[in-house]
Amino acid sequence: MGQYLEQPLSWTNGLIFAGAAVALLGIVLFFVMYAIFFQRKILGWMQLRIGPNRVGPWGLFQTVADVFKLLLKEDIIPKKADKALFIIAPVLAFVPSFLVLAVMPFTENWHFADIGGGLLFYLAISSLTVIGVITGGWASNNKYGLIGAMRGAAQMISYEIPLVLSVVGIILMTGSLNLIDIVEKQQSMGVWFAFAQLPAFIIFIIAQLAELGRSPFDLLEAESELISGYHVEYSGFRFAFFMLTEYVYIFAMASLTTVLFLGGWSPMFGLDFIPGIIWFALKMGAIVFFIFWLHATMPRIRIDQLMKLGWKVLIPLALLNIFITAIVKTAFM
């Protein structure tokens, strides 16, 4: 895919490129539908119940039915809401979540933009979503929504820092911000960054959960305190957009983790005959499962404890990791 970007723009490659983007959107939407389905199934199994099994065979069309329900619902905008902001907020939240996939290399050939600062692009764009969250919470003129949005802003901005710092070690070892280079470095080293950069991996996983707002850091939704946080006033397809954002981010974050720490598309145990895209899907699936697993197990952390963990534990640890990586690199490589 990437090679089309390097050619001069013509109708042919422009259409191919646009078509590929639509195809990716289709894949992502498919993923979201079945991620929600599997989340419910996994939660069901972990909680000794069956989970959705009514709509379609094994309940496979449950989410499809849910999405149709959301799309057909009446579009409610609260009277005292800030109309313009209320309408634009779900879009502000969703666009960056899909945009980050532009730089994601699924295999060495299956990717869109192969830009030098791919990782930087991802981190920069993904932090834009917080604007959508704050706008949504503020515009809906609801106190719970406002508290949820404030928490969301504090949480996402605080955890951006350890997230970025934790990958600096990888950047140092690779010497590049390009995601394909990072995977190739892991292939040439013969070891995943998950092991070579173990502290960074742990910090990244924790910060990633906080960025995603998933359990145990699901404070911005916190249904037992804030009912559902920033999107409490949203319903119908606007709510669906927020929901979509959340799961597209899971897709994106799990992909990024796979690329950065789990060797991307490179095969395991020398099983080269299995295509890279399958390996990628398997590793990503494992991360997604891990996120759902935590959702079933963990209580929710409190906002001040979350801040303390971020600023007092994760950031110093990430800095220490950078320091040690730098020393090792200058001394031995």
Add this chain to the structure above:
Amino acid sequence: MGAGKELRTEEMVLNVGPQHPSTHGVFRLVAKIDGETITEATPVIGYLHRGTEKLGESLNYTQIIPYTDRMDYLAGMTNNYMMVHTVETMMGIEVPERAEYIRVIAMELQRFASHQVWFGTYLLDIGALSPFLFAFKDREKILGLLNELSGARLTFNYMRIGGVKWDVPEGWLDRVKAVVDEMRVSIEGYHQLVSGNQIFLNRVKGIGVVTQEDAINYSLSGVPLRSTGIKWDLRKDMPYSIYDRFTFEVPTQTSGDCYARYVIRMEEMTQSLNIIEQALKQFPQGGEIMGKVPRMIRPPQGEAYTRIEAPRGEIGAYVMSKGKDKPYRIKFRRPSFANLQILPKMLKGASMADMVAILGSIDIVLGEVDG
């Protein structure tokens, strides 16, 4: 902001409830919050008020019993007992031994089931999803046993003045024994899942502290009282029914926080199982289930108040009789209502997230709060 000019902030009044997932019913809390810190909290209650006490004045004593089921709908058996115990005391009715044993087994099963609901919903308040489903799944077995006994899962209407309505079904005692063994395994599972979780401990340790002095001044009872280090359990200190025949511990903690209340409730569940096991061993072979009770229940003129230890604290019934078949006045001491009074004090300075942890740790049932 220039020098000397401060950012203008203001307090926000937040209405929590009556429709809110963590108020355990139709409880409303008007909280003034400064950021996420609660500066003042005012509980507003009465959304579920049904006037049970007034209704009781126009009913005869047997007819009042089903109304008590509906006050604390998670502990119908103990509520039944509270009512019949007062009337039995007034009339000096002797309850047959077999009935007493059935009552104790039923009440302890009830206590266990009630604490299971608390465990599940409390963890749900804290943000963990699964314990709720595990606890409810296990509780189903106990409700099944009580269903076999009385024909209902929540509103049993099982006890009668002078005994119980039905004798135990065939093989019921063996099934109780089997469920008790299963529950011991379940409790072990709850501990493994929750008790050591650092996030959980951070959420409950040192939160919602009640001092011993406050606990007494606010007339707390049950677990909130015992969490401050006061060893007071009516089953032990003023034994009613046949509780003096069993050996069991009254767990206490000294820290008075949410964690203390968690530990005590979990331990009380084990103690309830101990009592059930002993009662099963001592269970009399034969005998009546109803004592000698006059056809018309007319307690002699006068008044009486008896209290027992319900899962949520001391529950008592005050009955004033003019010698008629209906009480002249009836009054229930409802532990949820009494324990709730300390909430504004506990919430002051707590954060929004602590609010649900503190409210949940008191373990209120709105049917009982509103009466």
